[in-house]
Amino acid sequence: MSVVAVENHGGIAVVRVDNPPVNALSHALRSGLIEAAEKIDADDSIRAAVLICAGRTFIAGADIREFNAAPKEPHLPDTINRIEASSKPWVAAIHGTALGGGLEVALGCHYRVAVSTARAGLPEVNLGLIPGAGGTIRLPRAANPEFALEMITSGKPAGAGAAHDAGLIDAIVPEGQDLETFALSFAADASAKPLPEPLSTRQPATAPTAGWWEQAIGNIEKKAKGQLSPVTAARIVRNGFEKPFAEALADERSAFLELKDGDQSKAMRHAFFAEREMGKVPFVEGAQTRDIHRVAVIGGGTMGAGIAAAALLNGCAVDMIEREEGPAEAGYHRVMGILDSSLKRGLISADKREALENAFTATAGYAKTADADLVIEAVFEDMDVKKAVFAKLDEVTRPECILATNTSYLDINEIAKSVGNPARVVGLHFFSPAHIMKLVEVIRTGSVSPETYGTAFAFAKRLKKNPVYSGVCDGFIGNRILYEYRKVCDFMLEDGCLPQQIDASMRAFGMAMGPFAMGDMAGLDIGWAARKRRAATRDPNERYSRIADRICELGRFGQKTGAGWYDYSGEARGGTPDPLIEKIILEESEKNGIVRREFTSREIQDTVVSTMAAEGQKILEEGIALRASDIDMVLILGYGFPRWRGGPMFMTSNAG
Numbered sequence: 001m002s003v004v005a006v007e008n009h010g011g012i013a014v015v016r017v018d019n020p021p022v023n024a025l026s027h028a029l030r031s032g033l034i035e036a037a038e039k040i041d042a043d044d045s046i047r048a049a050v051l052i053c054a055g056r057t058f059i060a061g062a063d064i065r066e067f068n069a070a071p072k073e074p075h076l077p078d079t080i081n082r083i084e085a086s087s088k089p090w091v092a093a094i095h096g097t098a099l100g101g102g103l104e105v106a107l108g109c110h111y112r113v114a115v116s117t118a119r120a121g122l123p124e125v126n127l128g129l130i131p132g133a134g135g136t137i138r139l140p141r142a143a144n145p146e147f148a149l150e151m152i153t154s155g156k157p158a159g160a161g162a163a164h165d166a167g168l169i170d171a172i173v174p175e176g177q178d179l180e181t182f183a184l185s186f187a188a189d190a191s192a193k194p195l196p197e198p199l200s201t202r203q204p205a206t207a208p209t210a211g212w213w214e215q216a217i218g219n220i221e222k223k224a225k226g227q228l229s230p231v232t233a234a235r236i237v238r239n240g241f242e243k244p245f246a247e248a249l250a251d252e253r254s255a256f257l258e259l260k261d262g263d264q265s266k267a268m269r270h271a272f273f274a275e276r277e278m279g280k281v282p283f284v285e286g287a288q289t290r291d292i293h294r295v296a297v298i299g300g301g302t303m304g305a306g307i308a309a310a311a312l313l314n315g316c317a318v319d320m321i322e323r324e325e326g327p328a329e330a331g332y333h334r335v336m337g338i339l340d341s342s343l344k345r346g347l348i349s350a351d352k353r354e355a356l357e358n359a360f361t362a363t364a365g366y367a368k369t370a371d372a373d374l375v376i377e378a379v380f381e382d383m384d385v386k387k388a389v390f391a392k393l394d395e396v397t398r399p400e401c402i403l404a405t406n407t408s409y410l411d412i413n414e415i416a417k418s419v420g421n422p423a424r425v426v427g428l429h430f431f432s433p434a435h436i437m438k439l440v441e442v443i444r445t446g447s448v449s450p451e452t453y454g455t456a457f458a459f460a461k462r463l464k465k466n467p468v469y470s471g472v473c474d475g476f477i478g479n480r481i482l483y484e485y486r487k488v489c490d491f492m493l494e495d496g497c498l499p500q501q502i503d504a505s506m507r508a509f510g511m512a513m514g515p516f517a518m519g520d521m522a523g524l525d526i527g528w529a530a531r532k533r534r535a536a537t538r539d540p541n542e543r544y545s546r547i548a549d550r551i552c553e554l555g556r557f558g559q560k561t562g563a564g565w566y567d568y569s570g571e572a573r574g575g576t577p578d579p580l581i582e583k584i585i586l587e588e589s590e591k592n593g594i595v596r597r598e599f600t601s602r603e604i605q606d607t608v609v610s611t612m613a614a615e616g617q618k619i620l621e622e623g624i625a626l627r628a629s630d631i632d633m634v635l636i637l638g639y640g641f642p643r644w645r646g647g648p649m650f651m652t653s654n655a656g
């Protein structure tokens with residue numbers, strides 16, 4: 001089946017692309033477009049051409065699956081240059097998302113029209129790449145340099161309206177009009193005019209001053225935190241201003257190919273497909289999922305409020321439940337605070353905020369759970385408290401209502417024993433702040449039904465989260481690996497490191513924060529409780545570091561107590577190293593007869609990654625996680641592991 005067809009509509013050619021699912025620029029599509037251009041130029045009855053796509057979207061980019069193989073001719077720049085060299089005007093008719101190579105093809109056309117809901121972007125940096133088919137040169141000649149540089153180096157697409165205002169889109173299809181009909185009419189008008197000068201030969205409207213580039217590239221380098229592609233993209237965009245098109249195109253292509261074959265892009269392409277794989281759960285295939293209209297959230301604390309806000313912002317009615325009026329009111333204000341900040345940031349309108357407030361209640365007592373389709377419990381992390389809540393829910397909710405717990409480590413099989421029908425109990429482990437963090441671990445108990453599990457999983461997707469399958473164990477996937485990560489770092493303290501050295505090393509690795517600074521921010525009492533919980537079953541022969549316990553025994557729980565691993569009494573936001581901590585560390589090393597030694601930053605990083613991967617391997621072998629790539633995505637989405645490294649399982653399986 002040809003992926004490109006050319007039809008003649010009264011002298012205007014319609015070049016129709018049909019390459020599901022997203023019209024990616026496969027080898028067949030690149031060749032087909034060149035053949036179409038040849039055919040149109042050779043046919044005197046054709047005055048202009050419309051390039052349009054079947055299915056959900058305009059061309060969404062190069063076919064990422066082809067990147068691991070050697071590129072095959074015709075290469076995309078050749079296809080685009082051939083369209084641009086056409087003797088008749090081509091009009092790109094855009095719906096869905098014109099992304100990457102798709103937008104580059106549209107830039108090779110003489111005009112671009114789009115429906116108002118379309119988006120356009122060059123997201124290559126999110127794959128560790130840069131646009132590799134003229135996008136870094138043509139875009140700044142269609143739109144202004146600031147808009148072009150931001151689009152290319154951030155990878156963020158723009159809506160059709162913003163793209164039109166920036167000069168990237170020539171016309172927006174009026175509401176109610178058909179894209180193809182509008183594009184045919186636009187092309188007919190264009191055919192009566194002289195061909196516009198191709199973007200590749202135009203000079204940019206405004207060439208920024210040298211100082212502008214230095215500042216812009218400097219800002220991008222700071223934000224990139226070790227990722228190469230945004231910085232390379234910025235340099236190549238600048239290069240496109242200073243060199244003739246052919247030379248600039250060659251430079252762009254060689255920079256693209258170098259990145260494509262580099263470790264960072266391989267890691268980010270792994271993450272791209274891993275992120276899509278994690279949403280597939282064989283356990284629920286074929287299960288009948290139910291719609292969730294009304295959600296009850298038990299607990300109005302930070303987590304409960306974040307979960308309630310996320311559900312409200314995604315179309316659910318929400319009833320927050322607390323034990324008494326005071327905490328209920330506090331929870332209500334927490335949720336309204338989140339909605340107010342969404343309003344302030346322009347994410348919702350004032351009318352929307354009002355509608356959400358009308359869909360939200362916060363009360364004392366369980367009465368409001370009687371109408372819930374789903375209840376999410378987010379109360380204190382104590383088994384007895386949770387079992388009492390679920391016993392009550394079992395009494396007052398409808399039999400078909402799903403009962404979910406947000407526990408971050410407790411045994412949900414144990415919680416489910418409080419409910420007559422445990423098939424309706426599932427885990428929905430959100431990450432704080434729950435209305436922002438994308439990751440949700442959806443925990444499968446031994447008794448949950450596929451319908452319950454599938455409905456909970458689909459609900460998380462509806463909240464625009466990245467749900468991941470996990471079985472029941474202490475800490476599920478993320479916190480279990482985090483526990484081992486923290487433990488091995490404590491051992492490195494005893495063996496010769498200091499907290500600030502390990503934190504600096506893991507920041508240099510690309511983590512958002514080092515483990516000790518992160519512990520001080522989250523609260524050291526959480527880890528302390530986890531160690532005490534595991535004490536009864538800990539192997540007495542297993543190495544154990546007393547450093548963290550000694551710090552907690554001093555009442556130092558981190559930022560919230562003014563001191564933890566670091567001292568927060570001074571001005572420094574991140575705290576300052578505390579000689580008392582070094583003293584405790586040296587005492588523990590001595591007590592354990594350890595001769596302290598030097599560690600390189602690389603050794604610290606390798607130790608952390610191999611520890612994470614080893615625990616991940618156990619999690620995989622125990623069937624807690626479905627895939628190694630799911631484990632990578634948990635760490636990337638939930639714990640700040642740098643996406644451009646691909647995750648500990650990817651790094652270990654690809655270690656040279």
Ligand code: T1G
Nearest residue numbers: 021024060061062063064065099100101123131132133276
């Ligand atoms: N190549 C191959 N497969 C792709 C693909 C692509 N570019 N985009 C999506 N898929 C698959 C995806 O794996 C999934 O497969 C299915 O399509 C639906 O995707 C030369 C070098 C377009 C916004 O980065 O952002 O052009 O799981 O679940 O939520 O300069 O897909 O069903 O088997 O994401 O509706 C640049 C990447 C490439 C766009 C649609 N383009 N794609 O989202 O569906 S590099 C991109 C997306 C490039 C040039 C450079 C999204 C989407 P399966 P989906 P969606």
